[in-house]
Amino acid sequence: MSADGFRIVGMQPTPPKAHKKNRLRGKPVISAALLFLIVFGCMFAELLMTKDPTYMDLAHSRLPPDGEFLFGADTMGRDLFSMIWYGGRISLAIGFLSMAISAVIAVVVGTASGLAPKAADAALMRLTEILLSIPNLLLVILLQAILGKANVLSLSVVIGVTSWLSIAKVVRTEVQTLRGSEFILASRAMGGGFVHVLRRHLAPNFFPSIMFMMVMNVRSAMIAESTLSFMGLGLPVNVITWGSMLSLAQNALISGAWWMILIPGLFLITTLVCITNLGNYLRKSLNKGQRNL
Amino acid sequence: MRSRVFTLGKNLLIFALSLAILSVAVFYVARLAPGDPLASYYGSRVEKLTPEARFAAEERLGLHDPIIVQYFKWLRGALRGDFGISFQYKRPVVEVIGGRIGNTLALGGIGFALTFALALLLGVFCAGHEDTFLDKLICKVGTVTGCIPEFWLSLVLILIFDIYLGLLPGSGAYSVGKADDLGDRAAHLLLPLAVVVLGHLWYYAYMIRNRMLEEIRADYVLLAKSVGLPDRKILFRHCLRNCMPTYLSIMAISVPHIIGGTYIVETVFSYPGVGTLSYESARYQDYNMLMVLTLLTGAVVILCNLVAQTVNARIDPRGRAAETEVTADVR
Numbered sequence A: 001m002s003a004d005g006f007r008i009v010g011m012q013p014t015p016p017k018a019h020k021k022n023r024l025r026g027k028p029v030i031s032a033a034l035l036f037l038i039v040f041g042c043m044f045a046e047l048l049m050t051k052d053p054t055y056m057d058l059a060h061s062r063l064p065p066d067g068e069f070l071f072g073a074d075t076m077g078r079d080l081f082s083m084i085w086y087g088g089r090i091s092l093a094i095g096f097l098s099m100a101i102s103a104v105i106a107v108v109v110g111t112a113s114g115l116a117p118k119a120a121d122a123a124l125m126r127l128t129e130i131l132l133s134i135p136n137l138l139l140v141i142l143l144q145a146i147l148g149k150a151n152v153l154s155l156s157v158v159i160g161v162t163s164w165l166s167i168a169k170v171v172r173t174e175v176q177t178l179r180g181s182e183f184i185l186a187s188r189a190m191g192g193g194f195v196h197v198l199r200r201h202l203a204p205n206f207f208p209s210i211m212f213m214m215v216m217n218v219r220s221a222m223i224a225e226s227t228l229s230f231m232g233l234g235l236p237v238n239v240i241t242w243g244s245m246l247s248l249a250q251n252a253l254i255s256g257a258w259w260m261i262l263i264p265g266l267f268l269i270t271t272l273v274c275i276t277n278l279g280n281y282l283r284k285s286l287n288k289g290q291r292n293l
Numbered sequence B: 001m002r003s004r005v006f007t008l009g010k011n012l013l014i015f016a017l018s019l020a021i022l023s024v025a026v027f028y029v030a031r032l033a034p035g036d037p038l039a040s041y042y043g044s045r046v047e048k049l050t051p052e053a054r055f056a057a058e059e060r061l062g063l064h065d066p067i068i069v070q071y072f073k074w075l076r077g078a079l080r081g082d083f084g085i086s087f088q089y090k091r092p093v094v095e096v097i098g099g100r101i102g103n104t105l106a107l108g109g110i111g112f113a114l115t116f117a118l119a120l121l122l123g124v125f126c127a128g129h130e131d132t133f134l135d136k137l138i139c140k141v142g143t144v145t146g147c148i149p150e151f152w153l154s155l156v157l158i159l160i161f162d163i164y165l166g167l168l169p170g171s172g173a174y175s176v177g178k179a180d181d182l183g184d185r186a187a188h189l190l191l192p193l194a195v196v197v198l199g200h201l202w203y204y205a206y207m208i209r210n211r212m213l214e215e216i217r218a219d220y221v222l223l224a225k226s227v228g229l230p231d232r233k234i235l236f237r238h239c240l241r242n243c244m245p246t247y248l249s250i251m252a253i254s255v256p257h258i259i260g261g262t263y264i265v266e267t268v269f270s271y272p273g274v275g276t277l278s279y280e281s282a283r284y285q286d287y288n289m290l291m292v293l294t295l296l297t298g299a300v301v302i303l304c305n306l307v308a309q310t311v312n313a314r315i316d317p318r319g320r321a322a323e324t325e326v327t328a329d330v331r
Helices: A020-024 A028-044 A082-114 A118-130 A135-148 A152-161 A165-179 A182-189 A194-230 A244-246 A248-256 A260-284 B002-032 B037-048 B051-060 B067-079 B093-128 B133-146 B150-164 B180-215 B219-227 B231-253 B255-268 B274-283 B289-317 B321-328
Strands: none
Touching: A028 A082, A082 A118, A082 A152, A082 A165, A082 A194, A082 A244, A082 A260, A118 A165, A118 B002, A118 B180, A135 A152, A135 A194, A152 A194, A152 B093, A152 B274, A165 A194, A182 A194, A182 B002, A194 A244, A194 B150, A244 B150, A248 A260, A248 B150, A260 B133, A260 B231, B002 B067, B002 B289, B093 B133, B093 B180, B093 B231, B093 B255, B093 B274, B093 B289, B133 B180, B150 B180, B150 B274, B180 B231, B180 B255, B180 B321, B219 B231, B231 B255, B231 B289, B255 B274, B274 B289
16 A cells, blocks of 8 residues: 555645745744844954943043944943943843843742642742732832942842742742642652752743743843933943943933933844844744653 | 622731731831931931930931831831821821822823723734734834833933924923913823833733634634624624633733833933832832832732732633733733
């Protein structure tokens, strides 16, 4: 019996293999390329910078963009073009660091809550909900006040500590559905401790579902950094980030120096849009099938 | 009937307990923060005070008692409606907040109503026209606006409409001497309102769209279609109605987002509302003010969470609440 004759009536033959050109279809190529460009530009900022980004050349204060100052100069006469690449590093670093901090807290709390008896679980969840019902802005101001003068690490901690609840909730739900499974029971029966079960059995299963939220946390952390720096609660003006560049914006408004507001903002937003697109793609592709590993 | 009273009692208890825990936490944390509350009370005169005068002043404000004693003193006053004096304004806290809360309610309330009315319209429109050019465009715009920090959007709007075009005022709630002019107030409200609405609209529209699409894929739609109902009728009569529980719970859960957004917008526009007030009080260690403001926002948020849960349980007893709760927090 030939393979050709073995065809059920009404069933479609398998579609021809996708053409090579189509392999990139539906994938966020532009976003990936742009993000790659920005990240690399920031990493190797020294090669791109035309001037020293920290040098204050007051003679060129608030100079509009021209041939020498490609993106113009800020109130202190610093070259915006160089500052963008140089400052992007810290902005990106804070984004990823805060994401890592929030993810670690979320995984630990979420797993503990998911494995705990019902009463303890309810109490824990209720308590975190109450604490996080304080608007984030206030919470961050309070924490910042306790931690003292802001630096990159303290700012990341503050943002990370205030943004883990949504991930923890997902982890908790996933753990609750997983904890009755035989493989968890077997592992525990063989003497597997909390960390072992979490690392070898739970984490691989819930990781795909929190992946997207982690990516989104990078985005919200970067927004938080810029908002805080703009309000004068984040990094000081002499630490260059996209956010602290915008902290001079009030001043720029009065003099109508649009380049000081638009350029750092556009870089920030472009990066965030790219991250979001990649995150959305991840969510779609990871949710395709059940992982049985 | 008995069970309804029971649920109400339980929720009230949870609400009271949450507020109590919140107040203890904020009280404690606020006093951990470094900084000199005397400085905000006496201003720069604080440096000229002799140590004795300083001690007496601190004694008068009750800053020497152990923190627990301070808390219970505060609580006793609070239960009688006396929330103390604002260190910074030297006036009763309630009075200061009372003078400003109207502005915030106007901004936040109108913003909230507009956001959700428009989000529903856009969401249903996009769901009805899935995968058309307009739908894709709106979704793309939504993705991009979701990435724009609110303060930056405010800055750009001020730059365009106030600095370059000179059409709309970009700061304050009214022009000098025109406090009673309603038109002037409305003009000042326009730009902040635009930021609040534009900053949140797309995200919720997108959520409603996705929920509607889920509903359109359901089996009963096929049945309704085979019976011969027109598309429009199926969409509005059946799908929309099934989306309402989600819509309501999204509305309740989104309150903290919108409050947070309003606070930032108020600060950028120097709009005299509760947001700028809480920002100031946290920066200048105005304890009494901070306590009341945090409890106020906390109470609204906790209340909204409870309402969301109850509404969901009443409209849709199958417990879809957990699911929407998670998705609403993604941002």
